Amino acid sequence: SAVISQKPSRDICQRGTSLTIQCQVDSQVTMMFWYRQQPGQSLTLIATANQGSEATYESGFVIDKFPISRPNLTFSTLTVSNMSPEDSSIYLCSVVGTGGTGELFFGEGSRLTVL
């Protein structure tokens, strides 16, 4: 298993501002994923962040809106840029388990509310 810490746990933001979410893992991992969970909805993959290369974004998500950094094998950040109320969501960081069984471990999520 992996222990994943996310900061901030929650925040209230003003329209037009940007916020950076941090994800720290207690072990070195190759792949990290960022998911978005809109209110009452399921999880949608935003991007895959690999150390040493550009993040790979899913359809509907772009780098200008959700820039991602991956400076090392234990840390990543996701920035939500120029926020609007539609960006109010829980953002979750996840990593692949080391057992080779395809499972993901998740952080506690960062709940953003945009006014």
Place this chain on the structure above:
Amino acid sequence: AQTVTQSQPEMSVQEAETVTLSCTYDTSESDYYLFWYKQPPSRQMILVIRQEAYKQQNATENRFSVNFQKAAKSFSLKISDSQLGDAAMYFCASGAGSYQLTFGKGTKLSVIP
């Protein structure tokens, strides 16, 4: 592409009773995994149980078990002896070699004392 469908937005169960949550999926992958995750109000996604598609035997984890019907692409979760702490959102998910999981819309489980 993968799709996961959970047809029960909400379910309830009496404490100590058994409940089954439904999930169907579709995938073009020949080798894949299936998962049930639990998300309590604290928001943390917790893995409940996983099933490798190549295994015919249904996975079990204590009070949790699955009924995996590969031909029907069905993957239901059975919770036995339900406890108050089982109340949460339950998400069915599928994944393959890329480790990117596709999630269903979830089922909200309430446990009645």
